[in-house]
Amino acid sequence: MQVKKSAQKVPKAPKVYDAIIIGSGASGGMAAKELTEKGMTVLVLEAGPLIKPENFAMNASSYDSMYRGFGPVNWKPHEQWMQDTAGEFSRDFYIKDTEHPYTTEAGKPFQWVRARVVGGKTLHWGRLSWRFSDLDFKAKSFDGWDEDWPISYKEIEPYYDKVEEFVGVSGNRDGLWYQPDGKYQPPMKFTCGEQMLKKGANKTGRAAIVSRVAMLTNATPLQRKLGRGNCHFCGSCGNGCTVGAMFNSLSATLAAAALTGKMTLRPNSIVSHLVTDTNTGKAKGVAVIDRVTHQTAEFFGKVIIVAGSTLESTRLLLNSKSRQHPQGIGGSSGVLGHYLVDHFGGITVRGAFHQLAGRDPINEDGKSSGLFVPRFRNLDKNSKMPNFLRGYGFECSAGTGRGAGAGRFEGFGSEFKKTVRHWYTSPVSMTTRAHMLSRFENFVELDPHGTVDAWGVPVLKIHIQHSDNERAMAKDALECAQEIMKEAGAETISVSNQMTVPGRIIHELGTARMGSDAKKSVLNSFNQVWDCPNVFVTDGAAFVGAANQNPTITLMALTMRACDYLRDEMKRGNL
Amino acid sequence: MIFTQKKTAATRTVRKLHSIHALLNGRSFVGKIEPGHEFVYALQSAAVVNGKLELTGKVSVKAASGKTAAAENVKATLRGVQGAIGAAQKPANFKLVLPSAFAADAQDDKPLTEFTDSRSGLGVIYLALSALDGKTLGVPFDLSAVQLNGRITAVDQIARDLQWFLNQAAAALESNQVSVAEPYVSELDRVLRG
Numbered sequence: 039m040q041v042k043k044s045a046q047k048v049p050k051a052p053k054v055y056d057a058i059i060i061g062s063g064a065s066g067g068m069a070a071k072e073l074t075e076k077g078m079t080v081l082v083l084e085a086g087p088l089i090k091p092e093n094f095a096m097n098a099s100s101y102d103s104m105y106r107g108f109g110p111v112n113w114k115p116h117e118q119w120m121q122d123t124a125g126e127f128s129r130d131f132y133i134k135d136t137e138h139p140y141t142t143e144a145g146k147p148f149q150w151v152r153a154r155v156v157g158g159k160t161l162h163w164g165r166l167s168w169r170f171s172d173l174d175f176k177a178k179s180f181d182g183w184d185e186d187w188p189i190s191y192k193e194i195e196p197y198y199d200k201v202e203e204f205v206g207v208s209g210n211r212d213g214l215w216y217q218p219d220g221k222y223q224p225p226m227k228f229t230c231g232e233q234m235l236k237k238g239a240n241k242t243g244r245a246a247i248v249s250r251v252a253m254l255t256n257a258t259p260l261q262r263k264l265g266r267g268n269c270h271f272c273g274s275c276g277n278g279c280t281v282g283a284m285f286n287s288l289s290a291t292l293a294a295a296a297l298t299g300k301m302t303l304r305p306n307s308i309v310s311h312l313v314t315d316t317n318t319g320k321a322k323g324v325a326v327i328d329r330v331t332h333q334t335a336e337f338f339g340k341v342i343i344v345a346g347s348t349l350e351s352t353r354l355l356l357n358s359k360s361r362q363h364p365q366g367i368g369g370s371s372g373v374l375g376h377y378l379v380d381h382f383g384g385i386t387v388r389g390a391f392h393q394l395a396g397r398d399p400i401n402e403d404g405k406s407s408g409l410f411v412p413r414f415r416n417l418d419k420n421s422k423m424p425n426f427l428r429g430y431g432f433e434c435s436a437g438t439g440r441g442a443g444a445g446r447f448e449g450f451g452s453e454f455k456k457t458v459r460h461w462y463t464s465p466v467s468m469t470t471r472a473h474m475l476s477r478f479e480n481f482v483e484l485d486p487h488g489t490v491d492a493w494g495v496p497v498l499k500i501h502i503q504h505s506d507n508e509r510a511m512a513k514d515a516l517e518c519a520q521e522i523m524k525e526a527g528a529e530t531i532s533v534s535n536q537m538t539v540p541g542r543i544i545h546e547l548g549t550a551r552m553g554s555d556a557k558k559s560v561l562n563s564f565n566q567v568w569d570c571p572n573v574f575v576t577d578g579a580a581f582v583g584a585a586n587q588n589p590t591i592t593l594m595a596l597t598m599r600a601c602d603y604l605r606d607e608m609k610r611g612n613l
Numbered sequence: 614m615i616f617t618q619k620k621t622a623a624t625r626t627v628r629k630l631h632s633i634h635a636l637l638n639g640r641s642f643v644g645k646i647e648p649g650h651e652f653v654y655a656l657q658s659a660a661v662v663n664g665k666l667e668l669t670g671k672v673s674v675k676a677a678s679g680k681t682a683a684a685e686n687v688k689a690t691l692r693g694v695q696g697a698i699g700a701a702q703k704p705a706n707f708k709l710v711l712p713s714a715f716a717a718d719a720q721d722d723k724p725l726t727e728f729t730d731s732r733s734g735l736g737v738i739y740l741a742l743s744a745l746d747g748k749t750l751g752v753p754f755d756l757s758a759v760q761l762n763g764r765i766t767a768v769d770q771i772a773r774d775l776q777w778f779l780n781q782a783a784a785a786l787e788s789n790q791v792s793v794a795e796p797y798v799s800e801l802d803r804v805l806r807g
Contacts, residue, residue, distance in 0.1 A: 115766045119697075119736060119766070120698065122698075139632070140695060141739060144694055144714070144715075144733070145696065145716070146729055147695070147696025147697060147728055147729065332628060384727060485693050488692060489693045489739045491631070510723055512723065513724060537725065539728055540726075542698075
């Protein structure tokens with residue numbers, strides 16, 4: 039019998055990717071690299087546009103702009119009022135607040151800095167790369183507060199090694215147990231002022247070490263293969279690094295993923311929610327709104343990696359409600375959205391070294407690394423504080439042009455210029471990066487009154503404030519900074535004694551925490567959603583606590599580890 | 614690249630406009646509806662209705678051609694607020710001492726958090742506008758459920774005064790303290806009526 043081919047067109051089945059990755063920043067980029075290098079087909083969805091490195095304004099000079107680097111009049115308060123670190127040449131790296139609302143409790147602001155652009159916040163991040171230690175992962179075991187992470191330092195250590203080697207981190211091995219050493223490229227050198235400040239810190243019994251930054255000082259063959267080169271100290275990192283010395287996912291992880299030929303990158307793709315299979319409750323894909331055309335689409339994947347940045351990821355989970363997930367994906371424990379933290383800063387002391395005033399200015403303001411005073415409180419019995427838990431560190435810098443603002447001097451004309459020039463070489467500053475305790479009552483939810491963004495997607499309402507623990511820590515930090523300045527021989531010129539509003543440090547973490555108990559956490563120890571095993575949340579949302587160190591290197595290590603687990607689970611047929 | 618368009622999107626002829634961004638300038642929110650339409654929501658009064666702040670005003674839309682259309686008696690109900698990175702200033706000529714919904718600042722010697730509680734400001738109010746007819750107003754969008762993102766920054770004294778009253782009223786209404794909110798809303802109403 040001859041079977042005739044049907045004239046009717048058979049609809050083409052939609053492509054199913056091995057993995058869909060939401061977000062292209064530090065975590066999304068790392069996931070793309072790891073999964074494609076394991077042979078998986080990957081679709082990376084980025085809500086913002088692609089800005090190619092050749093279009094970065096690294097070499098732009100304020101003097102060439104009619105706005106002198108400040109941007110058009112009122113641009114910031116009218117369009118990007120929460121984008122604190124955006125500058126005239128970098129504003130395209132940030133969202134417009136006009137299109138991206140969120141709400142807060144009256145009187146309790148949250149400064150949410152966001153990057154919807156391929157590369158995410160890695161295009162302009164601070165690059166400080168400190169490992170967490172068991173003082174952080176097992177913090178509850180030290181002081182009884184909240185929960186321990188479900189992982190130990192030993193478990194994540196090999197991933198820190200691999201991340202640092204790939205990313206390229208310059209720094210010293212300093213031998214501090216609570217601030218573990220890693221795989222570093224040569225450190226950047228201290229300036230004269232930093233040497234003096236280090237001596238001051240050491241006199242008070244505190245360590246002071248070279249900042250570890252994700253900047254290439256001795257690029258490896260692999261880094262060169264990706265087109266990355268060593269830092270040339272131009273000091274324009276925040277405008278985008280065209281040479282790839284500064285780690286960003288565009289020039290490193292996404293570039294590596296692209297080399298495999300397994301990655302499809304789709305910019306301008308706003309994921310509104312995850313789509314679940316009504317039979318199994320597992321995720322089968324994502325719903326997307328095109329940022330420019332507002333058209334909708336669906337994409338399908340065996341596994342979904344949610345890496346859209348801490349609060350965007352949680353917003354996405356909360357917006358992914360279905361019959362099986364009535365509180366959103368990961369919502370069954372009741373902790374989704376809770377335990378939001380940021381670091382706090384704002385406790386800052388600025389001063390001047392008289393010995394360094396009046397010398398010839400030297401070209402030392404392009405160095406992105408400074409001096410760091412690692413945590414020294416509550417490390418052990420001897421450093422235990424009676425009035426607060428956890429601790430803080432100081433980010434410090436000193437040298438020509440570093441915050442030597444002319445604004446602090448009175449006068450005009452040639453005498454004024456002479457005064458400014460005299461002190462230009464002398465400034466020194468110390469600012470706090472401190473732990474904020476994880477507390478259930480600091481949380482996000484979908485705005486209960488239905489506020490939406492420009493694409494109609496429900497937005498977050500953010501509830502957060504500092505507690506007395508942070509306030510006590512801030513008071514101690516202010517006193518210690520002044521003590522170190524004094525011991526270093528610097529004159530304190532100004533003191534800032536207000537803590538930053540939550541969010542301002544851009545280290546928002548938590549809200550989809552990992553844990554060892556499905557009733558008290560959203561994710562297991564491999565970033566896998568307890569309630570929906572083919573969904574992984576790999577960015578800062580997974581953090582159990584903030585520690586006081588910058589989080590990016592840790593979330594990249596967690597992502598790499600989650601990808602290994604995911605690959606193994608897929609091989610076992612569990613996903 | 615795969616782009617599977619949903620049927621619903623393909624059949625929709627008029628795109629829904631979800632939000633309009635506008636800046637408070639005097640007593641009006643002034644913004645744009647792309648492409649090329651000027652949007653003005655001129656506030657005329659304020660009241661507490663069913664425990665929520667409700668503003669009333671006139672919407673005007675001016676096309677690039679210069680043609681203007683308007684809708685009177687447009688209601689705007691407060692959905693939520695975004696706290697500012699900056700403080701609201703109490704109007705200099707407002708002498709009344711009223712109870713506040715904000716917590717008093719701690720009086721100890723420990724640092725406080727910037728721009729919080731009594732030192733807070735209000736950066737944006739998100740308002741649900743009553744249904745507008747895009748066709749009548751001459752814009753190519755469905756305006757049946759538009760949210761007004763009302764940015765409030767210190768562009769003039771009236772906006773500054775409104776910011777302070779709105780901040781107080783929003784805080785009180787959020788915690789269901791209608792009696793605390795009412796005097797502030799009365800002041801808002803007084804300022805809006807000019």
